[in-house]
Amino acid sequence: MKATLILANGAVFTGRSIGSTADRVCEMVFNTSMTGYQEILTDPSYAGQGIVMSYPLIGNYGVNSEDNESDRPWAEALIVRHISPRGSNFRCETDLDSYLKQFDITGIEGVDTRALTRILRNQGTMNGMITCAEHFNIEDCMARIRAYRVEGTVERVTRSAPEVFAPAVDCGKPLRVALMDYGVKRSMIGCLTNRGCEVTVLPAHTSAGEVLAGGFDGVMLSNGPGDPADNVEIIAELKKLYESEIPIFGVCLGHQLLALATGAQTRRMRFGHRGANHPVKDLRTGRSQITSQNHGYVVCADSVDPAVAGISHVNVNEGSVEGLQYKRPKCFTVQFHPEAAPGPKDTKYLFNRFIENMKGGDL
Structure with a gap:
């Protein structure tokens, strides 16, 4: 036809x-x-x-x-x-x-x-x-x-009720992670359970108070669709989470939402980054990795307050913001997808960094 x-x-x-x-x-x-x-x-x-x-x-x-x-x-x-x-x-x-x-x-x-x-x-x-x-x-x-x-895409894709995923490996007493579902991928959950974490996936509009009262060791902010600035209520709750001491790791939309919650701005890109071959440079190590990406919005570099966060990763092709390391302890976010499904596994080490932060370090 x-x-x-x-x-x-x-x-x-x-x-x-x-x-x-x-x-x-x-x-x-x-x-x-x-x-x-x-x-x-x-x-x-x-x-x-x-x-x-x-x-x-x-x-x-x-x-x-x-x-x-x-x-x-x-x-x-x-x-x-x-x-x-x-x-x-x-x-x-x-x-x-x-x-x-x-x-x-x-x-x-x-x-x-x-x-x-x-x-x-x-x-x-x-x-x-x-x-x-x-x-x-x-x-x-x-x-x-x-x-x-x-419009309204986060509401369409998020869960309606919490769901708990048990650790896939025995590492002793499991770390408990609250994973905010803005459109989470199964492989992201697997990257945590395969490292011995118990993961509770929470609906996108779960309040900061509920998260902090849950006894979790860390919070992960997932990927998701749409314009991040549309999620006004979620951004307000993330601001409260940021003001706590709990370790936070954000990916893609989660990265953008936390940036907005801490005073930065986002903008729409002309055509975005979608694919499994985007080079990103880690400014802390000077090394470049190939990443999987899917986003049409980006954090504006000149809107990031250096007293709040520093740019940790940049896109090698055009220099856009690919990661933020916050001054507040145990808090970092990236624009790309470290779970790599599909894509290269160069940046899966970031899940190890998150786990070390939950154990008491600050990487």
Whole structure:
């Protein structure tokens, strides 16, 4: 079946329908990863977005239940150059097209994703629409595209009740971690339980008072979708958590939210960082690592009060803020994803730093 992708700038791409045939309006973003499409689709940080995969062949190893980062895919749409009709892997349980149909994810293949990526890179992230209609009114489509907003996404993806995950290894008495769920990935929980932590995943709007009364050894702030500045109530509670003595480790949206809670500002990037090959320099060691990233907003470097925090990591490509080390003891955050799913494992050491902080150190 024919499918059409329409962008907010008026560009039109024609291809073949994959997945659901429902019309879908969303924010179009591109991801440069060569693998990991299943983890990307099930990452709650993509809520409200359509994903353009810049690598031309997607779906070649199929889909399996073990690699999901959440119970369902959160992406609104998937745009690829070519989708493999079968999965060639011993872990494959179904093909990608069937998976998209199962979860009502609209997709299109046969699109020149290199040209599409160049548009989104040069002109910036923009809204778009995929339709399988043979005949459509372009003006009506453009009106729907212009009206779309990515809003209320944290409320959509967060848990409705606390959930406890037991340690995966025996390290004696476990450290108890409160993990704030702004759109958390399963691999992030696993990075803690695999280090002997008991993890209690809490809904995004859990108050600071509830967290501090829970007897936890540390607090982790998860990744998540949307504009961080929209989360006014969460930011207010994080300010109270920051004023306590509890160790804090923030990732991606959690990094941005704590920065806002301590007086810094964030801004929207032209096209963001999405992929598994972003170089980041650790200013404390002078070493650079390759990281997995997924964000469209960034902390403004000139808004960070040096009396509150220092910039600990920067993006090698364009110098944007990738990490903050706070002056307040046992508190640090990073913009990238150290859990690395998908992506390289260069920065998983940050979980060890968090655990040492909970044990009484200050790394």
